[in-house]
Amino acid sequence: MALEMRVLQADEWDVWYDHLELAFGGVPETPQERKLYKSLTEAERSLGVWDGDSCVGSAGSFDFRLSVPGGAVVPAAGVTMVGVSPTHRRRGVLRSLMRRQLDDIRAGGEPLAVLTASDPAIYGRFGYGIGTYALSLDMDTTRIRLSVPPGTDEVRLRLVDPQQALADCERVYAALLAGRPGMPARRPGWERMPLLDAPGMRDGASPLKCVVAEREDGEVVGYARYRVKPDWDFTGSDGKVEVNDLDALDPAACAALWRYLFEIDLTWTVRASRRPVDDPVLHLVSDVRRSRPRTRDSLYVRLVDLSAALEARTYGAPADVVLEVEDAFCPWNAGRWRLVADGKGVARCTRTEEPADLELSVRELGSAYLGGITLTSLAAAGLVRELRAGALTEASRAFAGDVAPWLPHGF
Known part of the structure; x- marks a missing residue:
């Protein structure tokens, strides 16, 4: 059949x-x-x-x-x-x-398609490139101390029901969108995803908890959602704090939330996964080694309409480069494209017959698109080829971002 x-x-x-x-x-x-x-x-x-x-x-x-x-x-x-x-x-x-x-x-x-890959070997042949990485941490709070910025003690922390705090947490999340590439704007219904808390998902941990960070006027400027996993052995308690989400609008609120998680009674490890690779907590801890940082691939990016995608973002430095793009699976993207960016927010990407400055596949453009993976590093692996002297540095600086792109949750 x-x-x-x-x-x-x-x-x-x-x-x-x-x-x-x-x-x-x-x-x-x-x-x-x-x-x-x-x-x-x-x-x-x-x-x-x-x-x-x-x-x-x-x-x-x-x-x-x-x-x-x-x-x-x-x-x-x-x-x-x-x-x-x-x-x-x-x-x-x-x-x-x-x-x-x-x-x-x-x-x-x-213009874009994105995914998280259950098997990373599958999607490269369809033009998807790794666009973001995620950081995991297991922080030993018996051996790590936090150095917090001025103003941390002025932040008020309040334990709240995760559902009741949802609107405030969503406002914080939405305020962070423009400053960090790779974050999905939460469409109606998606605000329920971080609150998913079925007993069968907890692996012995507590129900989901939420702590919010507030200013004196009651404005919520950060939140953390977490579970506590109690454990005991012959020497006493050996509990863990499992962090699901932590978002904050300023350094003091961020530090106050991490300090709170570090000081929960009867716990000695704070475990966080799917964090941005430039998470501020890496600079707050006294011993980054005892935090056991690890990274893995997260969001894969595919340029579906190459011209529209490249014109939709801004570039950190001026560039005028001709890209020879290979895209066997979506041949409408293949060929030469001239990317002109003024470094101030305006970019144009058009077909051209001019000689190519760089050769690469659509996968490498997907990897570089959100600004976290440099074209220079891809060239070092032989995946981007420079045809005009200086073009690689010019393009790599333009594509690179100030903050690491980040996917905060799966889909």
């Missing part, structure tokens, strides 16, 4: 999602997770491949807005729920899904 690809119908969601759970190992998600993802799924942006009544392949995308260098929030397809049944490997199912999806994203006028 021939396989059929079609847009998901609302009444097919449970079968479609059952397939996805199977593709990811067959462990059912909690009812709370499943309910949330069902409410967030955009059926008209979701694809299924069917073999008779069985769903054997899936791919979806969310209608995102992503912050980019310069503070703009740009339409982006948040690619998700990609899976192929083990019975249908090596039959072109994934490739056909990626082909249809990118064609649809282009037709919808979204």
